[in-house]
Amino acid sequence: MSETAHRPVGRRAFVLGTAAAAGTAALAGPLSGTARAAAFGWSDDGSNYVVDTGANLVFKVSKTNGDLTSLVYRGVEYQGYGGKNSHIESGLGTSTVTLTQSGSTILISVTYGTLRHYYAARSGENNIYLWTNKADSSVTATRFILRVKKGLFLNDEPDSYTYAPTTIEASDVFAKSDGQTRSKHYSRLRVKDYDHIGWTTGGVGLWIVRSNHEKASGGPFYRSLLRHQSADGGGLYEILYYGQNQTEAERFGLQGPYVIALTDGGAPSSALFPGTLTTPWADSLGLAGYVGASGRGRVAGVGITGRDTAHPYTVGLANSTAQYWGSARASDGYYSIPGVLPGTYTLTVHKDELAVYTTTVTVAAGATTTLNTIAIPSSNDPSNATAIWRVNDWTGTPAGFKNADLMTYAHPSDVRAAPWTGNVVIGSGTETSGFPCYLWKDVNSGITIYFRLTAAQAAAAHTLRIGVTTAYANGRPQVVVNDTWTSAIPSPPTQPSTRSLTNGSYRGNNHTFTYSVPASAWLTDPNAYNTLKINVVSGSGTTSYLSAGTAIDAIDLLA
Template identity: 85%
Template sequence: MSGSPSPAVTRRAFVAGTAAVAGSAALAGPLAGTAVAAGFGWRDDGTDYVVDTGAALVFKVSKSTGDLTSLVYKGTEYQGYGGKNSHIESGLGSSTVTLSQSGSTILVSVTHGTLRHYYAARAGENHIYLWTNKADSSVSATRFILRVRAGLFLNDEPDSYTYTTSTIEASDVFAKSDGQTRSKHYSKVRVVDYDYTGWSAGGVGLWIVRSNHEKASGGPFYRSLLRHQSADGGGLYEILYYGENQTEPERYGLQGPYVIAFTDGGAPPAALYPGTLTTPWADSLGIPGYVPASSRGKVAGVGIAGRDTAHPYTVALANPSAQYWGPARSSDGYFSIGGVLPGTYTLTVYKGELAVYTTSVSVSAGGTTTLNTITIPSTNDPANASAIWRIGDWNGTPSGFKNAGLMTYAHPSDVRAAPWTGNVVIGSGTETSAFPCYLWKDVNSGIIVYFKLTAAQAAAAHTLRIGVTTAYANGRPQITVNDWTSPIPSPPAQPGTRSLTVGSYRGNNHTFAYSVPASAWLTDTSRYNQLRINVVSGSGTTSYLSAGTSIDAIDLLA
């Protein structure tokens, strides 16, 4: 991908997330050597610290606020739109800003109350390494936003709104004239799915390579905004904590590095990725809270038994101070998670996004905690229960349901969405694809599932289960089977913010179980029983902001 991109991608923006993509990019001198590059250095112009990396990148940091005020690559200014700089949150304001140089590294340090923020430049590299240390809630610092001038990277991707001004929800979801929707929330990907975000155009790639998110919250499957594009300019984000559809409290401490990276149009070098980046050169910079690789540990498991090999498995570590994750090998479930801060963690094994096993592990500095084969009890996976019929798959996501693929990058009102209404017949072969991934009180509550039972089945009581992945405004299912109606279930703990309309189905997985008496079933085996699913709640507003929920699976146990 070196050199100028083909015309097909010259004005096209994209998000990529795999090492394979970046590994194919032949980039000149990624992570240049330790020799100090010609021109490398800094100066004080009275207002800003001006840092020249000695490659093709010169940037400025305000001496009064710590804002990134200029970002010049190969002579072109990329920073800023609407008179705004690039910065933490919406800008810190008055701050103490200092600069130091140690050999081939220049470090700019920003202090604002209890918050500290850092920019580091390495000689000969077209990158800026950033760390942010939020010590407590006294300072609002949930993101770093890189503001990019208008016209440099135009796109009409799901996370843009360049070509539309019709607002359909809040002030951040828009509709085009053709009925397609756009929003900065529609990134499509989970944290585990991407290593970097940005754009490529005219032989220049501008990216933010994410950090390892050890001080972020929400785990490997969390979704939040990554970038936006409008007529005014573009924004690239590193989200340190984002309260929307959040399942965990905020973590505090030093997060990073995350990297602003320029390339010749290709992907950023894989050596910058959170799974591969090493920063021994930063060990001696004196950044408070920085923990070198030698003081971190590892957790490794020889395998996981009891898996459903049709699904990917992920192993995650979490405690109030940090979070980590890694994939389990498909052949045997082997996993290895490195770079872990010392401490005791809850280890969770996920089938897809559904937690099916937990235990506790301790990690020591410089050590490896080796676990023998983990065996997932059969009862931990709801898919192992014998069912008369089942809609969907128990994997912690609404995958396979109607509109599920679209909802991570579009609003439910999008013209591309199939009708949200429509009933389902068990045995039709389209039970899952015909059932909507989301149910709302004001949109499609009351969907009916038709099914037949044998005489023996109709003579017994059965448990009906509905698994959900999140809910909005306490929306939860109440069922009616023929003439029998279930009690209204209590709402489980779920995030209190928007979710279903901003590209996220991820909340707290929960299973509702309904004990249906034998008297509820039809005794005529030639007739269809009717299961009606209603969404109940005393909260929410109307339409797609009425109370709602996302479906994982529905089944009637034998």
């Protein structure tokens, strides 16, 4: 480093990196912009390390606590609102912050107790690469938040509450004057549905490209908050561990890279996306917990039979230290999951979001574990059971039920929601679309299904199944048949303890309740309608949409 680098400098007066490295840097990264190679370098302004990427991006990192204190793109400051910086969690406090330059890469390392956090810049790129290693539970670090100045990307999306001044739940769900609801929880997206999150004005785009989430929790269908915006400013998130409606224990270790990417209005380059991004340039940086491509393996399967081709299939890998997933090809079920850390994993095949097959697989560094064709037994998919009647298909989701799509980006009280009532008649053709996706003890408990049975069907006992995808406050279904037979109250399955149904997520632990209904419960007249009343029972919860509740997957009466 030049001895002059210790001088406080203005935004334009930067100490340069090595000329040779700067001259070739624009060729080295996955997203090289129009480089100002001579400007690539860093300086110390006394309080911050100041990095010029040699493109159009200049950023600062506090030498005291590792906060990102400035993010200037094409001369405009984007970082910060409410006097707050961008950082891990709500800020780490006094940390050890160091900077090193290796050729065309500048790395800033932040150490806070057992936590390690990193910012990397590449010459000629308008990107900041970040890694976070939470080694244990001694340090609270569950997110990185990029705080963005107010007024730059105003919008009225579901996860924005700029124009929603009325609080309707906790301190994070709001209502507009027209009755539409807004919350930072309302992202619509599962983890597998997005590669990046952010905003664009048409002339400038600001994004966080997510990591591969190998050390996150919840699997491919998990939903967490991704961004928020209000009149005070906006936030973009990389969630390292999110406790809302969480189904798995926290994993520890290095997560990343995730990328802060600035563009001239378009989406970030797909070269930065998880599953596409490669970082051989980071192999020698000394990141704690880093495992390069050569230390990873791949799982590939030649195909999956026994699939219902009307539905997508996802193959997931998970153990206590890592998680991965990939889509099965629609034509034959082929799948490939690269970049897997060595170890033994549970492999799960999902029909939509419903687990229909599991096995174990072992992965070795530098090798591909090839699996023969997986044959899903017919009995593993509940849709294959012969039913007298069925409401909705079994997918592990409430998709198809009334209000199901809306509930991933709105509160149940939203003016756009259809009434939460919904008695239905089997054979009407609207059994699924007319039945509400969620049932609550204090809102719509007691919804009834009407159906006829033939004399032969009414002469026999039958099994009733109700599938759920999550529950709030231990809400679970107790059924009453023809007001004469009442089931026992089932034990509550293991479900997340936090809010779910009101903050955009139906994803918990899929569970099937079964009820053995005796023949004596049925009406013997084949022209008469039997009634199945579904009550929600629990001693927990409060009132209205925070009373005990559950999300429905499917309901059927087996032959």
